[in-house]
Amino acid sequence: MQKILILGAGMSSSTLIRYLLDHSGDNNWQVTVADRDYALALSRVGGHSCGRAVSFDMNDPGSSSHLIGSHDVVVSMLPARMHSRVARYCLEQRCHMITASYVSDEMRTLDGPARETGIALINELGVDPGIDHMSSMKLVDNIRSQGGSIQLFMSSTGGLMAPEYDNNPWNYKFTWNPRNVVLAGQGMSMFIRNGRYKYIPYHQLFTRTQSTTIPGYGRFEVYPNRDSLKYREIYGLENIPTIFRGTLRRPGFCEAWNALVQLGMTDNSQEIKDLKGMSWRQFTNSFLRYDPEEKVENKVCQYLNLKHQGEVMKKLQWLGLFEEQPVNMQHGTPAQILQNLLEEKWALEKGDKDMIVMQHKIRYTLKDQLKEVTASMVVKGREAPHTAMAITVGMPVAIAVKLLLTGIIKGTGIQLPTRPAMYNPILRELETNGIRFTENTEVL
Amino acid sequence: MQKILILGAGMSSSTLIRYLLDHSGDNNWQVTVADRDYALALSRVGGHSCGRAVSFDMNDPGSSSHLIGSHDVVVSMLPARMHSRVARYCLEQRCHMITASYVSDEMRTLDGPARETGIALINELGVDPGIDHMSSMKLVDNIRSQGGSIQLFMSSTGGLMAPEYDNNPWNYKFTWNPRNVVLAGQGMSMFIRNGRYKYIPYHQLFTRTQSTTIPGYGRFEVYPNRDSLKYREIYGLENIPTIFRGTLRRPGFCEAWNALVQLGMTDNSQEIKDLKGMSWRQFTNSFLRYDPEEKVENKVCQYLNLKHQGEVMKKLQWLGLFEEQPVNMQHGTPAQILQNLLEEKWALEKGDKDMIVMQHKIRYTLKDQLKEVTASMVVKGREAPHTAMAITVGMPVAIAVKLLLTGIIKGTGIQLPTRPAMYNPILRELETNGIRFTENTEVL
Numbered sequence: 093m094q095k096i097l098i099l100g101a102g103m104s105s106s107t108l109i110r111y112l113l114d115h116s117g118d119n120n121w122q123v124t125v126a127d128r129d130y131a132l133a134l135s136r137v138g139g140h141s142c143g144r145a146v147s148f149d150m151n152d153p154g155s156s157s158h159l160i161g162s163h164d165v166v167v168s169m170l171p172a173r174m175h176s177r178v179a180r181y182c183l184e185q186r187c188h189m190i191t192a193s194y195v196s197d198e199m200r201t202l203d204g205p206a207r208e209t210g211i212a213l214i215n216e217l218g219v220d221p222g223i224d225h226m227s228s229m230k231l232v233d234n235i236r237s238q239g240g241s242i243q244l245f246m247s248s249t250g251g252l253m254a255p256e257y258d259n260n261p262w263n264y265k266f267t268w269n270p271r272n273v274v275l276a277g278q279g280m281s282m283f284i285r286n287g288r289y290k291y292i293p294y295h296q297l298f299t300r301t302q303s304t305t306i307p308g309y310g311r312f313e314v315y316p317n318r319d320s321l322k323y324r325e326i327y328g329l330e331n332i333p334t335i336f337r338g339t340l341r342r343p344g345f346c347e348a349w350n351a352l353v354q355l356g357m358t359d360n361s362q363e364i365k366d367l368k369g370m371s372w373r374q375f376t377n378s379f380l381r382y383d384p385e386e387k388v389e390n391k392v393c394q395y396l397n398l399k400h401q402g403e404v405m406k407k408l409q410w411l412g413l414f415e416e417q418p419v420n421m422q423h424g425t426p427a428q429i430l431q432n433l434l435e436e437k438w439a440l441e442k443g444d445k446d447m448i449v450m451q452h453k454i455r456y457t458l459k460d461q462l463k464e465v466t467a468s469m470v471v472k473g474r475e476a477p478h479t480a481m482a483i484t485v486g487m488p489v490a491i492a493v494k495l496l497l498t499g500i501i502k503g504t505g506i507q508l509p510t511r512p513a514m515y516n517p518i519l520r521e522l523e524t525n526g527i528r529f530t531e532n533t534e535v536l
Numbered sequence: 537m538q539k540i541l542i543l544g545a546g547m548s549s550s551t552l553i554r555y556l557l558d559h560s561g562d563n564n565w566q567v568t569v570a571d572r573d574y575a576l577a578l579s580r581v582g583g584h585s586c587g588r589a590v591s592f593d594m595n596d597p598g599s600s601s602h603l604i605g606s607h608d609v610v611v612s613m614l615p616a617r618m619h620s621r622v623a624r625y626c627l628e629q630r631c632h633m634i635t636a637s638y639v640s641d642e643m644r645t646l647d648g649p650a651r652e653t654g655i656a657l658i659n660e661l662g663v664d665p666g667i668d669h670m671s672s673m674k675l676v677d678n679i680r681s682q683g684g685s686i687q688l689f690m691s692s693t694g695g696l697m698a699p700e701y702d703n704n705p706w707n708y709k710f711t712w713n714p715r716n717v718v719l720a721g722q723g724m725s726m727f728i729r730n731g732r733y734k735y736i737p738y739h740q741l742f743t744r745t746q747s748t749t750i751p752g753y754g755r756f757e758v759y760p761n762r763d764s765l766k767y768r769e770i771y772g773l774e775n776i777p778t779i780f781r782g783t784l785r786r787p788g789f790c791e792a793w794n795a796l797v798q799l800g801m802t803d804n805s806q807e808i809k810d811l812k813g814m815s816w817r818q819f820t821n822s823f824l825r826y827d828p829e830e831k832v833e834n835k836v837c838q839y840l841n842l843k844h845q846g847e848v849m850k851k852l853q854w855l856g857l858f859e860e861q862p863v864n865m866q867h868g869t870p871a872q873i874l875q876n877l878l879e880e881k882w883a884l885e886k887g888d889k890d891m892i893v894m895q896h897k898i899r900y901t902l903k904d905q906l907k908e909v910t911a912s913m914v915v916k917g918r919e920a921p922h923t924a925m926a927i928t929v930g931m932p933v934a935i936a937v938k939l940l941l942t943g944i945i946k947g948t949g950i951q952l953p954t955r956p957a958m959y960n961p962i963l964r965e966l967e968t969n970g971i972r973f974t975e976n977t978e979v980l
Contacts, residue, residue, distance in 0.1 A: 279803075279805045279806065280800060280805050280806040280870075282809065285826040286826060286828070288821065288822065288826060288828075289808070289809050289822050290822060290823075290824075290825075290826065291800055291803070291806070291808065291822050291823055291870065292800065292823070293739070293798075293800030293803050293823075294739075295737070295738075296798065296800065300825065321809060353737075354737075354739070354740065355737075356724060356735055356736065356737030359723075359724045359735070359737050361723045362723065362724040362726060362735070364733070364735065365726065365733050365765060366733045374732075377732065378733050378734060379734075379736070379737075380734075381734075381744065382729040382730060382732060382734065384730070384732075426724075426735065
């Protein structure tokens with residue numbers, strides 16, 4: 093009997109655990125679900141005969157190490173900063189490990205020790221990073237194997253609402269970590285276009301959007317991600333003239349989000365001083381010039397050059413930023429205060445279903461023809477708790493566990509799913525589970 | 537004989553050293569000037585019979601401690617981050633210390649030990665901080681002693697060029713630390729106006745300027761400093777409805793600087809990737825949308841909504857940002873690259889003289905009358921190396937050394953020059969040296 097340990101039973105582990113339990117009988121697996129919240133672990137196991145729930149705290153090194161040591165493969169769905177501690181236990185206990193997160197610098201130092209020990213530390217195996225790597229590399233490798241030469245690579249992903257549940261003026265609710273959404277893009281964004289490096293400071297990011305269409309799902313806008321350049325090395329596209337990675341939103345989102353950025357409401361560097369008794373209207377006013385004779389709405393429109401009846405003002409009004417309701421926080425930065433508001437306004441309602449959207453465009457020359465392939469994926473959430481996010485993060489991880497335990501995935505040390513030996517079997521099985529890309533190639 | 541040690545013989549120590557040497561004969565002082573650069577220390581002493589130059593490296597703890605121990609008072613003109621190390625040596629060796637810098641958190645922890653040891657650690661005794669504290673507190677204390685109630689406190693300082701040497705389109709050259717000028721205002725600025733807290737994010741800072749006039753010197757613009765709020769506690773103005781501290785520039789500077797901020801050229805978070813062989817025109821273009829058909833100048837005007845023939849474009853053009861000249865750096869952030877350019881364009885020419893400008897406005901009610909006092913100071917540079925900066929930073933420090941050694945300044949522990957016992961004698965002697973405020977009180 094092979095033993096699988098899942099650390100962390102949160103929302104994004106739900107589909108992963110379901111898949112492993114569903115396949116446990118055929119494969120003679122025992123699936124242990126470990127969480128600080130025992131009741132949550134128990135509910136994920138749902139009484140399955142091959143499942144077992146345990147309570148577990150990473151801060152207790154003795155029992156963490158012991159728990160990990162009694163399994164063949166560990167999936168860490170804990171917060172990303174904990175992965176390298178888990179990896180050290182896996183090294184001690186000679187146990188494989190899989191995560192859906194970016195390889196941290198600390199994790200990277202464990203590559204050598206993992207190779208020596210003969211264990212695999214497989215990372216970046218969720219949706220973004222994960223499905224993006226696999227589907228991109230399949231396209232890239234396919235073009236190169238035919239002798240094609242790639243000139244442009246653009247790839248974007250978004251976590252949005254399924255159209256049927258997309259019912260607020262922002263066309264957005266929180267399906268990913270709210271803090272990451274509020275702070276997205278801070279710093280400087282970098283990409284390269286036709287050989288020209290491009291740098292966009294945070295306060296311009298949401299004005300520098302592009303537009304794209306996903307067949308059957310309409311138009312989206314794309315804002316640039318922080319560092320598109322590092323993907324040149326990861327994908328072996330070192331001399332490519334154009335590489336761009338972005339985040340997808342519904343049209344109009346970025347212009348309105350930019351208004352919050354311009355006001356200063358996404359700043360996370362200073363705490364607001366006089367929160368006690370402050371209303372949302374006063375919060376908004378604290379970013380505007382002093383003029384008690386002028387309405388707050390008018391000052392916002394003048395400051396940001398907005399139309400009073402325009403779409404941006406409608407979105408700001410819908411958030412309640414001009415209301416006399418109290419902020420009800422004791423202290424916080426503008427970003428923390430805004431996040432608090434958005435967590436209420438952008439909360440998922442019961443029955444809401446989300447949607448993960450991903451699109452790659454690759455332009456290449458093959459036999460003197462300039463071509464462009466567009467590959468688009470849309471995954472919608474299913475019955476709770478299987479959100480599109482849980483499905484697209486959990487399925488690749490779950491499939492990798494199976495392939496690792498059945499010996500189809502081999503290798504030791506740090507691994508990303510960028511090699512055909514890993515991405516081909518995973519993508520094939522994702523397809524049979526409804527996670528597939530629609531490809532369209534045009535001659536330009 | 538009393539012994540004075542000056543650590544650091546840079547430009548800003550020049551007037552300080554001159555004053556102390558000039559007064560050394562009458563007071564029976566020995567003045568030691570210590571610097572890593574022995575020749576520089578020697579040139580500052582200029583062969584004076586009461587002066588002595590020594591070479592000195594803070595990284596050599598034994599000789600640093602020994603050097604400090606053989607003096608009665610130490611003036612640290614070293615970079616601010618070194619002051620707390622100097623202070624520790626002063627504690628060990630029971631020696632007073634004076635700096636022109638803000639009290640750091642680390643310095644603050646030495647207050648108790650300094651009191652126990654019976655030594656004074658006097659800080660914030662340059663121009664800003666320094667002369668600003670003393671002149672403000674004199675006004676504030678004077679109003680309060682008459683029974684007045686203060687409603688508004690605004691104070692601004694600028695290091696600029698004397699009008700006769702103010703000969704470039706920016707009306708600006710570097711007379712202070714260039715790095716601090718390039719990065720000024722990053723983060724969020726905070727002040728309070730008529731009881732309303734105001735927060736300005738960096739990317740709006742240079743659009744939120746005010747205007748003021750200094751009699752005989754014309755108009756200036758003022759942008760808000762980072763944290764005006766902390767001065768409420770320092771000046772005992774806890775419940776004041778309006779407090780604002782700012783930086784003075786000549787009109788038009790802020791609008792043009794804002795263009796650099798909006799482009800992203802002051803970003804210090806990411807290194808530019810392709811500096812090798814890059815021209816200034818390409819550097820500018822890397823912040824603009826990709827469009828090889830469009831002139832870089834046109835793209836800047838469209839992006840920032842500027843007039844082609846306007847003052848801002850003239851200033852950008854004067855900097856050479858549209859030239860094909862090479863950037864000539866191997867690596868760097870946009871802010872570092874811009875600083876490199878500005879250090880060339882905004883360099884002081886031989887014979888150039890600078891100017892320090894400071895202005896306070898205090899509005900108060902006294903015997904049912906609403907009044908406003910405006911106090912303005914202008915100090916121009918004298919013959920090299922006595923810049924206005926060196927004079928205004930060095931003179932208060934030098935006078936404090938004298939007052940400390942003659943027993944007029946007393947007290948132990950961390951001290952700021954906000955008490956009458958310290959600011960009155962220093963301001964009096966500054967006046968006799970031509971550093972004085974012109975006051976004007978109006979009934980509103």
